[in-house]
Amino acid sequence: xxxxxxxxxxxxxxxxxxxxxxxxxxxxxxxxxxxxxxxxxxxxxxxxxxxxxxxxxxxxxxxxxxxxxxxxxxxxxxxxxxxxxxxxxxxxxxxxxxxxxxxxxxxxxxxxxxxxxxxxxxxxxxxxxxxxxxxxxxxxxxxxxxxxxxxxxxxxxxxxxxxxxxxxxxxxxxxxxxxxxxxxxxxxxxxxxxxxxxxxxxxxxxxxxxxxxxxxxxxxxxxxxxxxxxxxxxxxxxxxxxxxxxxxxxxxxxxxxxxxxxxxxxxxxxxxxxxxxxxxxxxxxxxxxxxxxxxxxxxxxxxxxxxxxxxxxxxxxxxxxxxxxxxxxxxxxxxxxxxxxxxxxxxxxxxxxxxxxxxxxxxxxxxxxxxxxxxxxxxxxxxxxxxxxxxxxxxxxxxxxxxxxxxxxxxxxxxxxxxxxxxxxxxxxxxxxxxxxxxxxxxxxxxxxxxxxxxxxxxxxxxxxxxxxxxxxxxxxxxxxxxxxxxxxxxxxxxxxxxxxxxxxxxxxxxxxxxxxxxxxxxxxxxxxx
Numbered sequence: 001x002x003x004x005x006x007x008x009x010x011x012x013x014x015x016x017x018x019x020x021x022x023x024x025x026x027x028x029x030x031x032x033x034x035x036x037x038x039x040x041x042x043x044x045x046x047x048x049x050x051x052x053x054x055x056x057x058x059x060x061x062x063x064x065x066x067x068x069x070x071x072x073x074x075x076x077x078x079x080x081x082x083x084x085x086x087x088x089x090x091x092x093x094x095x096x097x098x099x100x101x102x103x104x105x106x107x108x109x110x111x112x113x114x115x116x117x118x119x120x121x122x123x124x125x126x127x128x129x130x131x132x133x134x135x136x137x138x139x140x141x142x143x144x145x146x147x148x149x150x151x152x153x154x155x156x157x158x159x160x161x162x163x164x165x166x167x168x169x170x171x172x173x174x175x176x177x178x179x180x181x182x183x184x185x186x187x188x189x190x191x192x193x194x195x196x197x198x199x200x201x202x203x204x205x206x207x208x209x210x211x212x213x214x215x216x217x218x219x220x221x222x223x224x225x226x227x228x229x230x231x232x233x234x235x236x237x238x239x240x241x242x243x244x245x246x247x248x249x250x251x252x253x254x255x256x257x258x259x260x261x262x263x264x265x266x267x268x269x270x271x272x273x274x275x276x277x278x279x280x281x282x283x284x285x286x287x288x289x290x291x292x293x294x295x296x297x298x299x300x301x302x303x304x305x306x307x308x309x310x311x312x313x314x315x316x317x318x319x320x321x322x323x324x325x326x327x328x329x330x331x332x333x334x335x336x337x338x339x340x341x342x343x344x345x346x347x348x349x350x351x352x353x354x355x356x357x358x359x360x361x362x363x364x365x366x367x368x369x370x371x372x373x374x375x376x377x378x379x380x381x382x383x384x385x386x387x388x389x390x391x392x393x394x395x396x397x398x399x400x401x402x403x404x405x406x407x408x409x410x411x412x413x414x415x416x417x418x419x420x421x422x423x424x425x426x427x428x429x430x431x432x433x434x435x436x437x438x439x440x441x442x443x444x445x446x447x448x449x450x451x452x453x454x455x456x457x458x459x460x461x462x463x464x465x466x467x468x469x470x471x472x473x474x475x476x477x478x479x480x481x482x483x484x485x486x487x488x489x490x491x492x493x494x495x496x497x498x499x500x501x502x503x504x505x506x507x508x509x510x511x512x513x514x515x516x517x518x519x520x521x522x523x524x525x526x527x528x529x530x
Contacts (some may be wrong), residue, residue, distance in 0.1 A: 004126070004186065008184065009126045009127070011180070011184050012122070012126060012181075012184050012185055013122075013123075013126065013135060013138075014180070015177055015180035015181045015184055015185070016078070016119045016122050016177075016181070017119075017138065017139065017142050018173055018176060018177040018180065019078060019081075019082055019115050019119060019174070019177040019178075019181065020115060020116065020119045020139060020142050020143075021142050021145065021146055021173065022082070022085070022115075022170055022173045022174040022177055023081075023085055023111070023112040023115045023116065024142060024143050024146035024147075024150075025145075025146040025149060025150045025153075025170055026085070026089055026108065026112075026150075026167070026170060027054065027112065027146070027150070028146050028147050028149075028150025028151055028154075029149075029150040029151065029153055029154035029157075029166055029169075029170075030050070030051075030105075030154060030166065031150075031151055031154065033154035033155065033157060033158045033163060033166045034047070034050060036158040036159075036163060037101070037158065037163045037166070038098070040163060041095060041096065041097050041098055041100075041101065042097060042098060043097060043098020043099070043101075046098045046099075046102060047098075048216075048221075049098075049102045050098075050101055050102055050105050052212075052213070052216055053102050053103075053105055053106040053109060054105045054106065054108060054109040054112070055109070055212065055216075055402070055406070056106075056109065056208070056209055056212055056213070057106045057107075057108075057109030057110045057112075057113065058109040058110070058112040058113040058116070058402075059113065059208055059212065059398075059399055059402045059403075060113065060204075060205045060208055060209070061109070061110050061111075061112075061113025061114055061117070062113035062114075062116055062117040062395050062398050062399060062402075063113075063117075063204060063208065063254075063255070063395050063396070063398075063399045064201050064204070064205070064254060064395075065077050065081075065113060065114050065117045065118065065391070065395065066117050066121070066391040066392040066393075066394060066395025066396065067197075067254045067255070067391060067392045067395070068196075068391075069117065069118055069121060069391040070388055070389060070390060070391040070392055071194060072188075073187065073188030074118040074121055074122050074125060074185075074188070074391070075118075075181065075185045075186070075187060075188060077114045077117070077118045078114065078115055078118035078119065078122070078181055078185070079178060079181060079182060080111075080114060081110075081111045081112070081113070081114025081115040081118060082111065082115060082174055082177055082178045082181070083111070083178065084107060084108075084110050084111030084114065085108050085110075085111025085112055085114075085115060085174065086111070086171060086174045086175065086178070087107060087111075088104050088105065088106075088107035088108030088109075088110070088111055089108055089167045089168070089170075089171060089174070090167070090168065090171065091104040091107065092104040092105060092108065092167040093164040093165070093166070093167035093168045094164070116398060117391065117394065117395045117398065118391075119139065120136075120139065120378055120394045120398065121390055121391045121394045121395075123135045123136060123139065123378075123382075124382045124387075124390045124394065125188075125390070128514075128515055128516050128517050129379060129382060129383040129514040129515045129516075130324065130327055130514040130515065130516045131324055132323075132324070132375075132378075132379050132382065132514075133319070133320040133321065133322070133323025133324040133329070133375050133379060134320050134321050134323075134324040135320070136320055136374070136375035136378050136379055137316045137317045137318070137319060137320015137321060137323075137374070137375040138317060138320065139375075140312075140313070140316035140317075140320070140371065140374035140375055141313045141316055141317050143374075144309045144310070144312050144313035144316065144371075145313065147305075147306075147309045148306055148309050148310070151302050152299075152302055152306075153169070154166055155299070155302075157169065194251065194252035195250075195251055195252050196252070197246075197247075197250050197252055197253055197254040199246050199250070200243060200246050200247050200250060200253055200254040200255070201254045203239050203242050203243040203246060204239075204243055204254060204255065206235065206239040207236055207239040207240050207243055208399070208403070210232045210233070210235040210236040210239065211232075211233075211236045211403065211406075212402075212403065212406050213232055214229055214232035214233045214236060215406050215407050215409075215410035215411075216406060216409075216410065217229065217232075218410055218414070219410060219413055219414040219417060220413065224414070244257065254392075255392060255396065256389065256392065259385060259389065259392075259393065259396070262384050262385065263508075263510060264380055264381075264383075264384035264509065264510055264512055265381055265384045265385060265393065265396075267505060267506070267508050267509045267510075268377045268380040268381045268384070268397065268509065269377075269381065269396060269397060269400040270400075270505050271333070271377060271502050271505045271506050271509065272377040272381075272397050272400050272401045272404065273400040273401060273403060273404030273407075274404060274498055274499070274501055274502035274505060275337075275370075275373055275377070275401065275404065275499075275502055276400070276401035276402065276403070276404030276405040276408065277404045277405065277407060277408030277411075277495075277498045278340060278344065278370075278408065278495050278498050278499040278502065279370055279405065279408075280404075280405035280406075280408050280409050282308075282344065282366055282370075282492075282495060283305065284409050284412070285412060285416070285488060285491050285492075286301075286304065286305060286308075286359075286363065287301045287305070288416075288484065288488055289350060289359070289484075289485070289488050290304050290356075290359070292481070292484050293350075293352055293481050293484055293485045293488070294352075294354075294356070295481075296356075300356075304356065304359065304360060304363065305363070307360050307363055307364060307367070308363035308364065308366055308367035308370075309367065310367070311363075311364045311367030311368050311371065312367040312368070312370050312371035312374070313371065314371065315336075315367065315368045315369075315370070315371025315372050315374075316371035316372070316374040316375055317371075318371075319332050319336070319371065319372045319374075319375060319376075320374075320375040323375060323376070323379065323514075327513065327514045328511070329376050329379060329380060329511065329514070330506065330509055330511040332372050332373075332376060333372070333373055333376045333377070333506050333509070334503060334506055334507070335369075335372060336368075336369045336370070336371070336372025336373040336376075337369065337373065337499055337500070337502050337503035337506060338369070338503060339365060339366075339368055339369030339372065340365075340366055340368075340369025340370055340372075340373070340499050341369070341496045341499040341500045341503065342365060342369075342496075343362050343363070343364075343365035343366035343367075343368075343369060344366060344492050344493075344495045344496035344499060345492070345493070345496040346362045346365065347359075347362050347366075347488075347489070347492035347495075347496075348489040348490075348492045348493045348496070349489075350362075350485065350488070350489060350492075351485060352481055352482055352485050369499075377397060378394060378397055379514070380509065380512075381393045381394065381396070381397045382394060383512060383514055383515060384512060408495075408498065411494070412491045412494060412495065415487070415490050415491050415494050416484075416487040416488060416490070416491050417487075419486060419487035419490045420483045420484060420486075420487035423482070423483035423486050423487065424479065424480070424483050
């Protein structure tokens, strides 16, 4: 599609970005709204499945559609993705109970995976690698905008309107994006048909599901050493071994393993996975500090993270343009990892009494570093492979980043939980009287750091205690905040280490000149650079 006029390309990208915003904002808008939705439809025990099912279906679909879109073109899949996602969003608003909501969010996830996979690959179809930096930066900006508007709008809707509108408010954008892509996106010729790797696709799906569920549930729902978690990880290893065996035998593998012989492809995916770990770790655990340690509201927490997001968006767009202008990218990735690691390390100096200004400045640093890396690794992966593998290579990068995020959240959660447990054991007040069984049950709820995120629940526990216990309750809350702060600084230290590891990995990234055309004959430039 390089032959299209620049105006046509820009219009197509506007349509694609609208579709991406539609999918991304529907993901972020649910977080703040879900507690009130659950309060109305019930099903608190299945709360986490609303997020888990979306993550699973979107990750699997993105990986599988990558290969199919290389054969049949991106247009059909982005249209189907918008259609499925719109249907899932509409049905989610009609949910009568938690099972309905989980099912319909799963449908949304299938559509989101198609949209994301086809959208990032479309940049590769429309523009040469040298031109892609600008557009990859803008796509990163779309994600940032969805993170800005989604949570705030979700909270506003459930506070002032019927919760169903959380899922329906952006439906017009999806319909507009569908029409624009249908009209503007040129149809692509179907390449020589290849047999579909059904067995490989099934094995890859089982491997991704078992891996993500294992890390999602470990340390929370189940112990790391429980039979459920060991079983899931065993299934992951077994399906991976079988998948490799099958992919080496089939004519048209869903994920061509020989792509990993390309050192640029392999290093980029490892660095992208580590970036996902650092990114999701920061996003997930900063609210614990703002709300749990400092006692601020959820609104303040959202505004604090908004500052990081704004700096990330600006940084991503600027670096994307610089990559297009200079043709260089490795230096931006390395500098970005250094800046992000420094920001995370500075977060280890946070104390219970630290000012929000200090946190904001440190989050700006993290956001700048994160934004510098957002456009890079999609470009390096796409530039490293032949154009016929563009879809599968882009989808692989998305999958590795998603897996990295899931693993990161699980590891950081275990670090926080174990460190907090150690701190509480070491700091228990010695002069607290022996509690009654009813009192012991109330106090046991305070062992969960989530309780600090809910002032209403804290006050409810406090009011249920005898008046003579109020002093000890306040003392225990102070200890809990100190323990949570200490555990969070440990999380940020591990995060800084992960990002530093990503920096070391990127040192091994061979900087192949960005091609100025999508023609595979330009691979001679890459071979000459070896």
